[in-house]
Amino acid sequence: MAPPGPPAGAAVVVGSFAMGRGQWFARHRHEHHQLAWARRGVLAVRATGTTWVLPPSMALWIPAGTPHATGAAGPALFRSLYFLPDRCPVGWSAPTVVGVSPLLRELISYLSDGALDPAARERAEAVVLDQLRPVSVATVQAPMPQDPRARRVAEALRADPSDGRTLAEWGTRVGASGRTLARAFVTDTGMPYGQWRTRVRLQAAMPLLAGGATVAAVAARVGYASPSAFVAAFRRAVGVPPGTYFAP
Template identity: 55%
Template sequence: MSRNGQRRPPEQAGPTVPIFPIAPTVTALFIGDFPMPRGHALPTHRHTSHQLAWPARGLLRIRTDLGSWLLPPSLALWIPAGVAHAPESEGDAVLGSLYLRPERCPASTSWQAPTVLTADPLLRALLDHLIRDDLAPEARARAEDVLFDVLSPVPVTDVSAPEPKDVRARGVARALAANPADGRALSAWGSGVGASARTLARLFATETGLSFGQWRRRLRMRAAMPLLAEGLPLEAVARRVGYASASSFAAAFHEVVGLTPRQYFPLGGEG
């Protein structure tokens, strides 16, 4: 059961999640919290409704065919109706979800692709308000109007680092995933995997859509995010993922992700 007493959508969702009957004036179909223990993942599924998903606690990764996002409690992801997605936990987390009828959403929220939004205290307060099951329909409709007004996109870039299919490039990718701080150039990797630097560069470009340098920066940022979420000092995170100083790491993080580390993981935030 959700906190507002409605039946929760099944985890083993099929092509769609049922839409629960509600009053015609109500936009929010369902609000609920779903515990996500460490390492737990939901199967890939889609909804007939738009979904606003956020970590009520902890750190969540949401994968789609259009990208992958690692979300702290300060951020939420708008998932348009029909987009297949798979949430998974990074540590113990709670997935918060709000489902909305596409026909009831204003044009200002007509995002056609997954969109990262800020989950500031005002949005969280509105969500807590909408969870109540004693709201009059008029009061609920007013709150939902305000909800749409405060949905605010943030310039966050997908940091997925696809694994190459070729066994030689894949060997390099997996070694770097195990040790993101390894700074060897492709020429140094070549002898170990049986391919020239030029061949490896071509394989990364054609099989991941990224140059090797771009791919490695994404991998490092992805590896850094759980460490930042744990509250490790920037200097320590920088060393673990291959940067000589906190300032060089912070600059690279901003360039790749679109926010600074402290904007992405605010100090004193929830979770």
């Protein structure tokens, strides 16, 4: 996924890519710094052993030379900003989550106009750089277990995160005791089964919330008995409630 050719004198270039459900751009890297953002839908970025799930209220700064892959859980409009390193004062050396304010959102659209006057472009680029502010949110990680029996459980839960079966009940299906499955989840994913299932549910909730579904509807869809239980789990895992995370 190469950045588009820059307009004359530009230090920031905007690329736009429509993405279908489950579509991924394979692992690659750029000579430019990149700000990966979805104007519509939810963007996922894999880099440095971490996966970020980003609604339109957030973007990810990817330093030049960082191998990464980008994808979408559902239909999305991916807009990416590319910054010339020798003209960019931002010094973040690792991927960094950035809040996308209404002003930054409009500036990205403004800079996507390739016919923009050079002086106007330079002013807008300066404001974009001023708007790049890190936000403190945790990523929602749910690595897949390697044990083949635990992996079958994990795959079934990714397909239907609302499934509330216990590990003992799963064990009768995959041919292992609940205790064996519990050990496999801790060994392979670094977290107990209950925590892993919570994260899978939150990952499944992200594109639904970004699409405008209510918290109550999403909570029921991904297996929570009440909206309040879902909001509490979301806050514990991410650091902010859904309303803040998905604020426009």
